[in-house]
Amino acid sequence: MSTPDTDKTTVTPLIKRHRAPSVIWLLPFLAALIAGWLVIKSYQDAGIMIEVQFETAEGLEAGVTRIMYRGLPAGMIKTLKLNEDLKSVTAMIEMEKEAEEILVEGSRFWLVKPQISLSGVKGLDTLLSGYYIELQPGKGKERFSFIADNEPPPPLKNRQGLYLSLLADSAQSIQRGAKVYYRQIEVGEVINFGLTNSAERIRIELFIEPAYRHLITDNTRFWNASGISLKADLSHIDLRFGSLAAIIAGGISFYTPPGDESKLTPDQKFHLFPDFEAAEDGIVVNVKFPARTSLHKGTRVISEGIRIGRVQHLRLSEDLQTLNARLLIDPRARPLLRAGSQFWLPTPKVSLNRLQNIGDLIQGAPIILQPGSGEPQSDFIALNSPPAHRPSMSGLNIRLESDQLGSLDYGSPIMYRQIPVGEVSGYELSSDGHKVLIYATIKEQYASLIKHNSRFWEESGIKIKAGVDGVELDSGSLSSIISGGIAFFTPDTQDQKAVTQEHPFHLFRNFDNASQQGRLLYRENAEKLAIRVKADRLGSITNGAPVLYKQLAVGVVSHYALSADDSVMIHLLIDKPYRHLITDQSRFWNVSGIDASLSRQGIEIHSESVQTLLRGGIAFANLNEDGQAAKPRQLFKLYPQQHKALQGGPDITVTFPPGPDISVGAPVYFKGVTLGKVEQVRLLDSQGTAETQIALTREGRLLAQQGSQFWIAAARINLSGVDYPETLLAGNHIEALPGDGQQQLRFNGLTEAPAQRNLAGLNIELQTTQLGSIDINSYIYFRGMPVGYVSGYELSDDHQSVKLFVNIKTRYRNLVTNASQFWNIGGIDAEFGIFKGLKVETTNLESLVQGGIAFNTPAGDSQPVKSGFQFTLHEREPEQ
Amino acid sequence: MSDKQPLFQSARQQGYLLCVDCEKLHLLTQEGQHCDRCGARLHSRIPNSMTLSWASLIAAILLFLPANLLPVMTFKSFGQGEPNTILGGIIHLLEQDMLLIGLIVLIASIVVPALKMIAMIILLCTVQFRLHTNLRQKALMFRIVEWIGRWSMLDIFVIGILVALVQLGNIAHIEGNDGATAFAVVVLLTMFSAIVFDTRMIWDSSVADLATAKREQKDNS
Structure with missing residues (x-):
């Protein structure tokens, strides 16, 4: 446009056009670079298309569902299409290029869905991100088409930690993902389970966190901690459960015995026990x-x-x-x-x-x-x-020889002073069959009690005696039954030697034999006074039962045995301070149990202390103070009851002819004094002849003499009054008249009271031909006043007359002289004659009813008669 | 078409130029000098307008690719979430039945930048190849593009605000990605492309042609 013109005066700047491309073009170049890099990158990143066949497209979404590998997105479903067989869908998945190496044979795909269970929440991320496909790489050749699994495959065993296999009989409530607990702490989990190859058992694969792998040794025991286990029996209830999660979701617990030094051997197969019990x-x-x-x-x-x-x-x-x-x-x-x-x-x-x-x-x-x-x-x-022989505990083993096993058994205690110091561990017959060998073990700490001369005897609970009169079951107190077993003692001799193992001992039948009738005793018992009492029956006396004197324990029953004469010999040991209490006047009686007696006299219940109730006991008392001290092993009699012991008199037997009844407990009176008591009544025949055992008191000894007379006093109501009115209430009793002859223990009772010939006062006899209305207790009147009574009567020896025994009161005895005349005033004397008319004579009403005798003594120098004088009873008042 | 164009002469043809800042009329000869009044650099047309505009436009077009292909932001909630591209986000919004927002984002983020770039291409081609058709519509189009183009930054602002605000740790957080940068650069480049484009050049060629035609007419007559 403007051209340089150097010729002009005005200086115009030389403007050079910049012909090179503008710097601004770097910008698109840069942008192109970026875009190009992007293109290359996208080409490089272009994924690998694979096909994965799913059973269902549920949860799959093209362009959304991702493939995750170890939590990293590794690809995405591009398209989904239904397969031709209409039974599956194929997902075209674009995988990241880096995933190329894991797209090999054996790689597994599965859809991860959220799983919320009590063992934990899994795939929670899928709630937000949607389902995704998880990939587990396999090993093998490259491959681009796969078939997806329906459920997650077991995790690869490529984590740090311990992988274990358990064999179980059942996979009861064990799930994949169930936790493994050690002392309720989660230390691992079940990664897989399935049948073993032989399909006989179930193999459960566990993963244990590396931090806990040292807990597992070869001796570790695993058990199924799933659910709640309730085991109940009568002895205990066992309720076990793991953690709440384990209850519902299942879990496995294990236990390693403490102090277990063994290491885990590789490929160790463990057994999964169904429960804690089994694992133990x-x-x-x-x-x-x-x-x-x-x-x-x-x-x-x-x-x-x-x-x-x-x-x-x-x-x-x-x-x-x-x-x-x-x-x-x-x-x-x-x-x-x-x-x-x-x-x-x-x-x-x-x-x-x-x-x-x-x-x-x-x-x-x-x-x-x-x-x-x-x-x-x-x-x-x-x-x-x-x-036969089993050492059940450590200690001294001894062998006992016995004729019979008795009631021994395994575990029967060996007692020393009633303390179990060992037990019978076995028994067997000796080889020749003649003996029973009993093996016993004495506890270590008691072994020194056994010396070579220790003596053993059987102390068994119940003795059964069978005889003609039936079977008698004789048991001691309850404790003797329980503590039955073998007892022993070591006699106090100088030459005690320790025993050697298996030293044979003889098992005596009882302590008596073992102690040679008590001659061998415990050392400290030597100073005690050993005496024996003999009883008809043992009662509930046990070994160790107390011997009481005035309710004070002065000794113990050391042992007892049957003696030859079928009575029980009880051996007592009297403590040294009380030795002097035992004299020949001592009387022993059994104070065991409750002594209750019911009689017409009332109910009598007697018991000593509670101890004697349970264990039995023997009491004694001295009849008088001047007895001689007892000698060791002196024999006494054990009375069943206290009163028998102290009664002092002998027992007599009186046989009563049929007549009034008599009952046990009835007293025996002489002049109103109780001299005894009927102990036993036994009928002898159908007539009613009764034999009574009468226990006499000390004073009652008078009755155990020849000539004593016994009769039953029963209430009798007659016109003159009531005989023995007290028997109406108290029942019949026995009246007795002591004799004066030799001692005699058997008597024949009388049917009625004997005529009493030696009553106080004057006793005379009247003879008459007819008894008439006269009866015992008929009064004797003198001038209308009763001065005596008829005490009895009997036929004369020649049966021709009746002898009346009359008792005149002492103060009136002088009224009767040899000149006295007696006549019957009983009844009504009526005389009727035509000329005399009716004449009725009667003395008084009582004599009218009861009969009566009057007498008259003429004045003069007649002599008073002595007892036994005989008169004649006139029918009527003699003419004066 | 061309006959409908009003006959006029541009200032440049008349030997004048206007200060772009204070709009003082200067002589064309003063081009390259400073404005008498405001001191602004005087030039009748923006220097290197075409070059700058083309370069930034091409860069923008190239970067529009990564801007849409690369994710612009990542929204992570509870550790889950993945980078989203602009288009993915719009599809997501549309799928969620958020039609209005989806449309706004679509228009602001894709349609507008795309249209803007297309418009710029048309304009630049018009100037480059001295096309004479529909110059008025093209001028209108440019105005619209320039006005609406700034809204394309909406996305970037949203992303910027979200990244700053949504930082709730693991519960939710948002981070920007390379796509956003690319997109921002795209928007900036298109804006720059529009700014450095001198609309007067649309008519320069036609005016020049008209002048030649006139001259020819005159010469013919």
């Missing part, structure tokens, strides 16, 4: 029991008193002859399972000392394992019965 005992042992053994699932296995396992499973063999029990034994008890180990099931039995363990009664007896010493073994055959 791990070793499976098969034991064959005879059929009909009362086993059940859960029966405990005990060794040395420690529970080491239980019956897991029971199966009867096909021939029904054996019962195959599968036991689960605590792994810690593994050393016990060796060849020679013995299993047996003790016969359950109810005995009083087993009652202490009521659980046993209900649960059944446990299986007992006695370890052997051979090679480890896991199949055993149970014994039919307990082995």
